[in-house]
Structure formats: structure tokens, C-alpha cells
Amino acid sequence: MESTGAEMSGARAVPPLFIGGCGRSGTTLAVDLLGMHPVLSPVYETGFVLEVAQLLFSSGGLSAFMVADQIERLMSHWSRDLPHRPHNKKEYERYWHGAHYVLFDRDTAMAATGTLIEDLITAEPQAGFRRFVTGLFADHARRDGKPAWINKTPLYVLHLPLLKHLFPAMKFIHCTRDPRDAVPSMLSRRWGQHQTVDEGASFWQSCIEAARAFAARWPTDHVETRFEDLVTQPETEIARILQALGLEDCSADMLSRFRDRVRFDSGRIASLERDPAVSARIEAIAGPTMIPLGYR
Template sequence: MTSQTSRPIFIIGCPRSGTTLLQQMLHSHSRIAFPSETRFVHTSYEARQTFGDLELEENRRKLGEWIAKGKDTKFHVLKLDPDDIVEEIVNAPPTLGSALATVFRAYAREHGKPRWGDKRPSYFRRIPMLRRMFPDAQFIHLVRDGRDAVSSLKKMPWYDGDTYSAALTWREAVDTGKRLSARLGPDTFYEFRYEDLVAEPEPALVKLCAFLGEEYDPAMTKAYKHARETVPSARKWHLRTHEAPNTRNVGAWRERLEDWEADLVEHVLASRLVDHGYMLSGVSRPTAAQLATFHRLAAHRWRSRRAHAVLDRLAQTRDPNPVVSLLNGPVPVDGASDEG
């Protein structure tokens, strides 16, 4: 029986864990529209108080113009008419979540689908924000072997961190996943491994669809056809999405990491790797100086996260409007009425 759920879907995970592949697979489902990274959800949330009281039409218009025409977003990847979206936001309920949902619903409507999702790996750091705006959302955490994720992340032209920061990012992601699993429960949070997805895509996707309340769509395993049309060849780091799922890069860290990096990464991530079913290779213990550097950076990040959380709680007391989306129900397609 076809599900009628319309809950938003968010993909999270450490960068370079296969989240773009999963996004393409979910977009290939007949009921789910999943755009490339748009970069306006977290930025508009951070800037929300600059738009003023959204009960005022001019302020909703200002917000709409910022999302659809501003230089700080990637609205253009949606290929929607900016002027039309601005008007839809003006006519939407006066909350930030409603404005954002309006954009994603328009994207889903354009693709003839009743449900939408959004993907950004670093959303694992912004779950409270997403749940404030979309309390009924479902979250998918894709986990990749931390050694492979670190070795891949370090190769990216857009990544300006080092081995220490990359290992910490993976650790933060899986630790967040563990907390979310316990806090949100199996109806809201789902975690699985990249290695299982690429080794046997169909059974992995069947289980994922069951979590989402959707019937499995075989087109999901052919997502590379869609990726060839939507993922630019210039983004060389995403060219694997142009291929059928395969395990060619599983374990590539053995060639990509220097000996000292492999020693460090496996040592500091060891218990978490084992918890997620990854076998340890038994590399040497890193030096005391390397461990001290890692733990110093970890302490700095912990203090930074705590400070950011405190500042966000203070900012919430100054919100001129609720931020929760008031648009509910499936996206109206094929003449269906809007239940929102």
C-alpha cells in the first residue's frame, strides 16, 4: 500500500560519507524530491532576526528576496522562478520554517512529487535548528568507515582542515548519531553504513524506504542516470555518483593515508569504528605529541559548540515569530488539494 506520509527528510553525516549518492538515490524515488545542496536553510536561520516581524508582508517579501535572489544562497540549483517563489513566500504562513518549506514544496511540485528532503552533511551539527522548524522531520545518518572518510576529505579542494580536524569531524558525526538514535527513536532517526549501501544497494534501500514509510522504488538503484544530468563534471569529487554503486573505494585509506595518519586516525576512532562494524588493522600507536594535538583540538571544538549552543538559546528569546513550519500534508500534485 502506498504511504501518504509527507514528513520532511534530512540526510546528515560526516562529509565524504556518500551523502550525495544517497541524495541522488532518494530523488530517484517516484514520491520524493531531493535537490542538491541549497545553502539557504542554516544561513536564513542564522539571519532570521534581521528580517523582522514576519506578520508584516514587507518582511516576508524581504525574506523571500533574500532566499531566492540573495548572493549567499544556492537557490539557482532548484531551477525555480525566483519571482514566483518570492510571491509564494509572501502568501505563506508568517514563520521562517513555512518560508523554507514553501521553497522545497515548490521544488517537489515541479517534479510532480508529494514529499521533499534536503541534504547537507554538516546538518548533524544543526539538528536542534531543524527540529525547531520541522518537528516532524525524519533524519537519515549515513556512516562511512572513518579512515576512508578522513582520507577522502583531505583530498577535497574545498577542505582547509588537516588530518586531526577531519578525524574529529567524523567522531563528532557518529557521536551525534548515537545520541540522536537514543533521543529520537526508530520512527524519526535511521542510521546505516555507506559500505552496505554500495555493496548491496537494493536491500539497503528497501530497509531505508520502510523507515520512511515508502514503498521501495527500483529506480533508486539507477540514480547514476539522474546524476549524470544534474551533477556537473567539474565537481570531480562527486563523479562517483555518475557510476552504478560499487565498492571500489572501500578501504582506499590504506593507500591514501600516510603511515602516521593511519596510526592516528585508527587509534583515536578505534572504539567507534568497532561499534559500527569496522575491523581494525592493528596499526601502530601514534606519538604522545600527536595525541596531545588531537585532544587539544577536541577540547577547543567542545568549547566552541557549547558557546554556540548558549548563543542560540539566547537568540531564541529574541525571535519575533515562531520558526516552526505551519505547512503540513503532502505537496499538492496532479490537481490534489493542499492540506496545509
């Protein structure tokens, strides 16, 4: 039987673990914290996963050779500065593993790309893609001295059926945040500054609805966590997530080591100032979706 990408940890197979959610909802904090687990190596944002998947499986009438050329160009560009990657974190945003954490290098990425292209032309692309992703992430985990990985990319939340098809054993951790905080934070970033408040609120709602649809179909493969809970009660929240993932509860030790380097600023949530007009507009659009999440 073909591997589904699970990594072995002792006698237990750890399935592919993906984190996603609307931007500015705590996906980096979640992967950073969970990456403190002795089994899990955190792989930060890897947008190439979705981009390569879309080229392979949604490229319409393009020939295999044209797809291969685009994949090679994409990966050459994405990997050019590895293991360094650009990020948009603010000065106050501190993480144990840093603002970005991808440990495989350019040579490794391009060698894996070459193998993927050979698979695309001579074999079954779905299996080749799975080997491509899990091979790179396994290399990252090996360099980190850990047996398994957990990967975050916010936009995974909008492509969950595709991910589940490609990685049948996967589990998904969905990060949420009050849209009255998440949306203004998105709009303050370079990548979100051209959106309106209405567009930001609608995008937040789309992310929540996509995650909820996945949860309804695969309830045992979905874990939801609120940014507010990760910040204000991290021990309880991390223990709950680990239990849902079937991993040993090392939350006390994980948080102890995390706090040696990073200070939790739980007061920052309470001190956030909201523009009443902006909040009212977000509530008008996303209100029915907010309430089940406890955002009133």
C-alpha cells in the same frame, strides 16, 4: 493545528525528510538514490536553510529589521544563479539527477524570502520559517512531478535539535563512512584543504556523536546508513531505508532505472589506497566511535 510541513502522498502524509552526515560520507548518493522513489523529489544541498535559521533564532541582540536585511542579502546571493548551483564533484562522481538538483528559480526564492520577512516582522518567525522552507521544497517537488521531497545538506547533522524543533514531524537519514576514507577525501577538497588530519578526524567524530544523540532521543525518527553498504548492496540498503521511513518498497525498480544512467563502482571502495600513518592517526582519535559502526 499548524502544519508541520508534511506533504500528502495519496492518503499518507510524508514528513519532512532530511539527510546529513560528515562531508564525503555519501549524502549526495543517498539523496540521489532515494530521489528515484516515485513519491520523493530529491533537493540537493541547501545551506541557506541553516543560515536563515541561525539568523532568525540565534542572532542575539539584532533587531527584526536588521535580521530581515541580512536574510534578504543572503538569499539574494544564494539564489543568484538558480536553478544552477556550484558544486565540487569530481569528474568520476556521476549521479542520476546530476551534480546538483534544485528546481525552484530565483524569482520563487526571493518571493518566498519576502513573505518570510513579512512574517518575521508581523507574525511568529518559527511558523514563517517553516512555511518558507516547505514552500520552496514543495515548489521544487511540483516542478519534478512528485508529491513530496527529501533534502540533503551534510551539516544538518550538527543542528538536529534545532531542525527537530522547527519540523517536529521530521525524520533524519544519517550517512556514515569509514573515517579512514572520509577524512582524507574531505582534506582533498577545496573546502577542507586547510584542515589537519586531527581536525578532520575530530569533526567526523563530532558528526557521529551528534547523530547518535539525536537517535537516542528520537529513535523512530532516525535512520543510519553506511556509504559502503549503499555502494556494495544498494537494493538491500534502499529497501531497509524505505521501510524505516514508512514508504513503499520500490527499490528494485528504483535501482533498475538508476543503473540505466549511472554505473555503480563498488570496486572503488576496495581499491582505495590509504596512507598507513594517516589511518593510524585517525584511528587514534576516532577509534572508539568507529567500532560500533563496524569500522575496525
